[in-house]
Amino acid sequence: MEKQTIKLGLLGFGTVGTGVVRIIQAHQEDLQKQTGLGIEITKILVQDAEKSRNIVAMEGKLTTNPADILEDPEIEVVVEVIGGIHPAKDFILGALERGKHVVTANKDLMALHGAEILKKAQEKGCDVFYEASVAGGIPILRALVEGFSSDRITKMMGIVNGTTNYILSKMSQEGAEYADVLKEAQALGYAEANPTSDVEGYDAARKMAILATLGFRVPMKLEDVDVKGISGVSKEDIAYGKQLGYEVKLLGLARRDAEAIEVSVQPTMIPKSHPLASVNGVFNAVYVHGEAVGETMFYGPGAGELPTATAVVSDLVTVVKNRKLGVNGRGMVAPYKEKILKDDSQKLSKYFLRIVVADKRGVLAQITQLLADKNISLEQVIQQPYNNDKEAEIIMITHLSSKSDMDGVLAYMEQMDIVTKVKSCYRVEGGEQK
Numbered sequence: 001m002e003k004q005t006i007k008l009g010l011l012g013f014g015t016v017g018t019g020v021v022r023i024i025q026a027h028q029e030d031l032q033k034q035t036g037l038g039i040e041i042t043k044i045l046v047q048d049a050e051k052s053r054n055i056v057a058m059e060g061k062l063t064t065n066p067a068d069i070l071e072d073p074e075i076e077v078v079v080e081v082i083g084g085i086h087p088a089k090d091f092i093l094g095a096l097e098r099g100k101h102v103v104t105a106n107k108d109l110m111a112l113h114g115a116e117i118l119k120k121a122q123e124k125g126c127d128v129f130y131e132a133s134v135a136g137g138i139p140i141l142r143a144l145v146e147g148f149s150s151d152r153i154t155k156m157m158g159i160v161n162g163t164t165n166y167i168l169s170k171m172s173q174e175g176a177e178y179a180d181v182l183k184e185a186q187a188l189g190y191a192e193a194n195p196t197s198d199v200e201g202y203d204a205a206r207k208m209a210i211l212a213t214l215g216f217r218v219p220m221k222l223e224d225v226d227v228k229g230i231s232g233v234s235k236e237d238i239a240y241g242k243q244l245g246y247e248v249k250l251l252g253l254a255r256r257d258a259e260a261i262e263v264s265v266q267p268t269m270i271p272k273s274h275p276l277a278s279v280n281g282v283f284n285a286v287y288v289h290g291e292a293v294g295e296t297m298f299y300g301p302g303a304g305e306l307p308t309a310t311a312v313v314s315d316l317v318t319v320v321k322n323r324k325l326g327v328n329g330r331g332m333v334a335p336y337k338e339k340i341l342k343d344d345s346q347k348l349s350k351y352f353l354r355i356v357v358a359d360k361r362g363v364l365a366q367i368t369q370l371l372a373d374k375n376i377s378l379e380q381v382i383q384q385p386y387n388n389d390k391e392a393e394i395i396m397i398t399h400l401s402s403k404s405d406m407d408g409v410l411a412y413m414e415q416m417d418i419v420t421k422v423k424s425c426y427r428v429e430g431g432e433q434k
């Protein structure tokens with residue numbers, strides 16, 4: 001007799017795992033109508049079986065022994081929502097080795113070891129889906145793989161970390177303190193177990209590596225991504241940005257010019273008129289420019305229990321549908337293009353610079369001459385007293401410059417007697433071709 005349910009093993013029962021259980025319980029009938037099978041959560045792996053849980057009905061299913069899931073031949077699908085590399089990687093490879101399909105929300109793992117995992121899945125004829133790993137509840141990976149399959153993507157820009165967007169939005173809108181808002185984001189379940197990976201940009205970098213791999217169809221590696229986080233962004237930077245017409249966001253950029261690619265994550269001044277400037281709180285957005293389609297934008301909650309679990313369960317639905325059709329393991333296309341990375345002289349951007357200088361006649365002229373020597377001209381400048389009039393602060397927005405020229409200018413400024421401190425230097429979005 002044909003099976004009426006598919007058995008699922010859940011690895012992890014934290015923020016996302018709890019959401020997965022809630023959605024499967026609440027939407028069981030709809031899921032069954034779409035896939036033709038009920039989904040039964042058979043076992044849940046946790047670290048601490050004694051911990052009090054929100055979902056009491058699941059308590060009899062908890063285990064601390066991974067073999068209860070990995071070695072149960074009845075379990076056909078494993079959902080990994082533990083996070084991190086170890087032991088998640090071994091669990092996923094172990095599940096695939098035994099012919100189980102895998103759904104994961106783990107961007108750390110997919111950004112670093114995705115190729116190995118997908119190769120193993122292909123060998124075993126299994127599905128591996130990871131929609132929740134980028135931009136939480138936004139179905140962006142499916143959009144890139146399926147929706148843009150007929151186009152050539154030239155640029156992706158993403159606010160892809162909910163925690164940092166929540167922090168920057170509160171600093172900008174309420175003048176809140178960085179450390180206080182980080183604590184709030186942790187309490188709301190947005191931040192990673194180690195929030196350094198959020199605030200220093202590594203989480204966003206992993207997501208951008210995944211987006212660039214799928215969008216440009218090249219084997220992008222995490223070390224190919226230039227990363228700078230938000231821990232150095234001050235309320236003053238945000239205020240000056242506003243004064244000049246910009247919002248500060250932690251922006252992921254993946255850009256292709258001809259065949260050369262650059263991928264970065266850095267605090268970026270975005271013109272207030274750009275749709276990404278009004279993406280606030282835990283919301284994420286991914287802007288995608290395709291040669292044929294032009295500009296598109298995807299928006300939604302980027303973290304949190306239910307939004308993230310929605311993406312996990314929709315992957316699960318795909319696995320079950322594939323199983324019905326007998327096509328598991330056939331939907332994945334490995335990156336097939338050669339990866340050509342830009343060097344720093346090819347990475348063009350406008351910049352926001354904030355420096356403290358001696359309050360002497362001719363200082364601004366010396367600074368602008370230094371920039372002019374590198375062919376960098378200025379779009380906007382503010383100069384004002386600093387440190388009780390003993391020094392001056394110069395805030396500038398440049399026209400387009402290469403990263404190598406700007407790095408040269410910054411290194412030189414650090415040595416100049418008239419410069420007390422280079423306080424900030426951020427990329428400014430806009431000014432280049434799509």
Ligand SMILES: NC(=O)C1=CN([C@@H]2O[C@H](COP(=O)(O)OP(=O)(O)OC[C@H]3O[C@@H](n4cnc5c(N)ncnc54)[C@H](OP(=O)(O)O)[C@@H]3O)[C@@H](O)[C@H]2O)C=CC1
Pocket residue numbers: 011012013014015016017045046047048049051080081082083084086087105106107108132133136189190191192193302303304305308
């Ligand atoms: N939170 C979010 O908004 C989002 C998270 N993600 C990703 O989803 C994944 C899960 O995140 P999240 O739910 O927030 O994480 P949590 O820290 O809330 O939950 C982790 C779960 O894994 C269990 N666990 C941890 N280590 C082990 C281990 N060695 N063996 C067995 N079980 C273990 C924990 O057990 P116990 O309960 O006993 O402590 C807990 O149930 C991560 O990859 C994360 O990056 C993706 C998008 C958004």
Ligand SMILES: N[C@@H](CC=O)C(=O)O
Pocket residue numbers: 133135136160161162163164190191192198203302303304
């Ligand atoms: N910590 C991450 C969670 C989702 O990926 C974030 O804040 O975006």
